[in-house]
Amino acid sequence: MDETVMLGHGSGGSMMKRIIDEVFFDAYGSDELREGNDAAVLPLDQNGGSLAFSTDSFVVTPHFFPGGDIGRLAVCGTVNDVATSGAVPQYLSCGFILEEGFPMDDLRRICTSMAEAAKEAGVKIVTGDTKVVNRGHGDGVFINTSGAGMVPPGVRLGGQFIQPGDKVLVSGTLGDHGITIMSCRExxxxxxxxxxxxxxxxxxxxxVLAAAPNVRCFRDPTRGGLASTLNELAEQAGVDITVEEADVPVKPAVQGACDMLGYDVLQVANEGKMVCVVAADQAEAALAAMRANPYGRDAALIGDVSAARADRGPKVMLRTALGSTRFLDMLVGEQLPRIC
Amino acid sequence: MDETVMLGHGSGGSMMKRIIDEVFFDAYGSDELREGNDAAVLPLDQNGGSLAFSTDSFVVTPHFFPGGDIGRLAVCGTVNDVATSGAVPQYLSCGFILEEGFPMDDLRRICTSMAEAAKEAGVKIVTGDTKVVNRGHGDGVFINTSGAGMVPPGVRLGGQFIQPGDKVLVSGTLGDHGITIMSCRExxxxxxxxxxxxxxxxxxxxxVLAAAPNVRCFRDPTRGGLASTLNELAEQAGVDITVEEADVPVKPAVQGACDMLGYDVLQVANEGKMVCVVAADQAEAALAAMRANPYGRDAALIGDVSAARADRGPKVMLRTALGSTRFLDMLVGEQLPRIC
Known part of the structure; x- marks a missing residue:
């Protein structure tokens, strides 16, 4: 294990997986934590209901960028993580770590943006905390949000339920968030x-759940992008996943920026996209439901699941436009630090 | 309102109250948030049960100190906030914001400490997140924990339930945490x-709840100390609170350090003490239950509640050992930054 923390430990890729396995799981690896879904699904004592619970900290820089800001990210990120369990997100907490000297007007703007995103999602911010660190020991504003909601009876989603034969959908174009942040910075x-x-x-x-109850799981491809998300899912379920490169929706400007800068768009972060794995017979219904939602207009069926080969572990493969197939690996180090 | 964020906005005192009122409540002040208790108590859709939900970020420096470390604080702080509602804390989230270069051995030590504190409290860490910021933009490690648990049926605690005639207890000696941190730093x-x-x-x-069901509220006197906590409660309930200075338990070494350094021990932070307001006829039962617990051996009855005078707002008063009475004010600016 590395002797110090490096940027790559927060990348969403294999270095982050290592710090989670070797430090956090080693110290306090509960079954729920090890399950590895974006939200923990938890029994509540009294009544048999299940609580979905998730947390995320946001350290993105710059704080404001086209299409959003750190406040909008902080609300949407946790709402999406809770929702991946099939739960109805209801309540958010909000913890600020502010740096001395941060402009109050920027803080107001961030809070207003959080309020708008919360309203759109239909969640309430119900509890909060504020810490201030001395100048030079933070970076303006960091935000943690945690979210809670009840999982409807009978709903149980997670990467562990994926089966050979399932189909893989994505709710829209990839790489928009990561490339926007990078282009702001540069x-x-x-x-x-x-x-x-x-x-x-x-x-x-x-x-999607209403149209296709046989969804196995949702996962949002944030840090580490689609490649890291699919590798997590393949490992969790012990299956292979094959993606058709030509079917993956990417905006031409995003693809152009990636080509120019040497990024693999499949490893670039997204903050408003959902990967969905669904039983084959409901894939079309799920896709139609996605496309009918304003945030899913560019949804596509991009791949399918098969049994992992006996001679190696679960793998994600990319069938390229030229017809060749290559392994699609998890992001290793850090591509774009502080993307969310 | 101030134009930039200052250290005092994180103090637990009146500056923090101002940023909460004028920025956070203004943007997204839900009823639950405005209620002003340490944990939000929330209806869950299906079954009439209530969820207690709380969040806290920890930025204490140094990270390790006699009696604990940032990890122990992060678990205990949120467990205590959830428990103040009368809920049984069950689940914790843990979000790390790490600075590039932080020693991995220190992180392991912190995680081990979190695991021990969680075990002692009987809670599980069930969901987590890890972000890494570049060197010079954090301070080693910041931790957010959020906590959830169910409130038993029929239990409803909060500052709003305090009534004239009630008694005020504290579970042990005051100022130990704040003065320990300060003496480490200096x-x-x-x-x-x-x-x-x-x-x-x-x-x-x-x-305490088992022995004295007529407890009105618990609150832990962390940042801003007992003085700020009692002022919050007095304002929440619209009552006066009078504290007998001679009855407030303080260790001689802590009092000595406060005298030498010019701190008011009643404004110094605690991380393992609980203020309890209880109906007068159950005050002795509550006190006995506290004293029977290992963390409550030095518990004391320190004051009582009366109706606020019509000619001014709710006030907290201190009756000194000399027999005079003075107003005990909320901490205004920042006394000991980054105490938790």
Whole structure:
């Protein structure tokens, strides 16, 4: 194990997996934590109901960017994580770590944005905390949100339920958030302006579940992008996943930026997209429900699940436009630090 | 309103109250948030049960100190906040914001400490998140914990239920945590060594509730100390509170350090103490239950509640050992930054 914390330990890729396995699980690895879904699903003592519970901290820089800001991300990110369990997100907590000297007007703007995103998602911010660190020991504003909601009876989603034969959908174009942040930082401009996709997807998830109850799982491809998310799912379920490159929706401007800068768009972060694995016979229904939602217009069926080969572990493969197939690996180090 | 964030906005005193009122409540002040208790108590859709939900971020420096570390604080602080509602704390989330270069061994030590505190409290860490910020933009480690638990049927606690005639208890000596942190920072040493009081108090709270069901509220006097906590409660209930200075338990070494350094011990932070307001006829039962718990051996009855005078707002008063009475004000600015 590395002797110090490195940026890659927060990347969403294999270095992060290592710090989680070797430090956090080693110290306090509960079954729920080890399950590895975005929200823990927890029995509540009295009545047999299940609580979905999730947490996320946000350290994105810059704080404001086209399509959103750190406040919108903080609400949408946790709403989406709770919703992946099939739960109805109801309540959010909000913990600020502010740096001395941060402009109060920027804080107001962030809070207003959080309020708007919460309203759109239909959740309430019900509890909070504020810490201030001395100048030079923070970076303006960090936000933690945690979220809670009840899982409807009979609903149980998670990567562990994926089976060979299932289909893989994605709710829209990939890479928009990561490339927008990167272009803000580098002051790049493109002929078609880019925007972050930050959005609350709980209503989209509810629509898909209503149309296709045999969804196995949802997962939002944030840090580490689609590649890391699919590798997590393949490992969790012990299956292979094959993605058709030509079917993956990517905006031309985003693809152009990736080509120019040497990024693999499948490893770039998204903040308003959902991966959905569903039984084959309900894949079309799920896709239609996604496309009928404003945040899912560009949804696509991008791949399918098969049994893992006996001679190696579960793998994710990409069938390229040229017809060749290559392994699609999890992000290893850090591609774009502090993307969310 | 101030134009930038200042350290005092995180103090637990009146500046923090201002940023909460004028920024956070203004943007997204839900009824639950405005209620002003340490944990929100929330209806869950299906079954009439109530969820207690609370969040806290920890930025204490140094990370390790006599009696505890940032990990123990992070678990105990949130367990205690959830427990103040009368709920049984069950589940914790844990969000780390790590600075690049933080020693992995220190992180392991913190996680081990969190695991021990969680075990003692009987809670599970069920969901987590890890972010890494670049060197110079954090301070080693910040931790957010959020906590959830069910409130038993019929239990409803909160500052709003305090009535004239009630009694005020505190579960032990005051100022231990704040003065320990301060003496670490300043490398002061005392003839009697000081220790932080960081401790999970959920079992103590359960013991008190079993013995004295007419408890009105619990609140832990962390940032801003007893003075700020009592002012919050007085304002929430619209009552006066009078404290007998001679009855407030303070260790001689802590009082000595306060006298030497010019701190008011009643404004110094605690991390393992609980203020309890209880109906007068159950005050002795509550006190006995506290004293029977290992974390409540020095518990004391320190004051009582009366109707607020018509000619001014609710006030907290201190009757000194000399027999005079003075107003005991909320902490205004910042006394000891980053105490938790």
């Amino acid at each position: 002051s790049l401009s493109f002929t078609s302006p880019l925007e972050s996709d930050a959005a609350p997807l709980n209503h989209l998830i509810a629509d | 490398s002061l040493s005392f003839t009697s060594p000081l220790e932080s009081d960081a401790a999970p108090l959920n079992h103590l709270i359960a013991d």
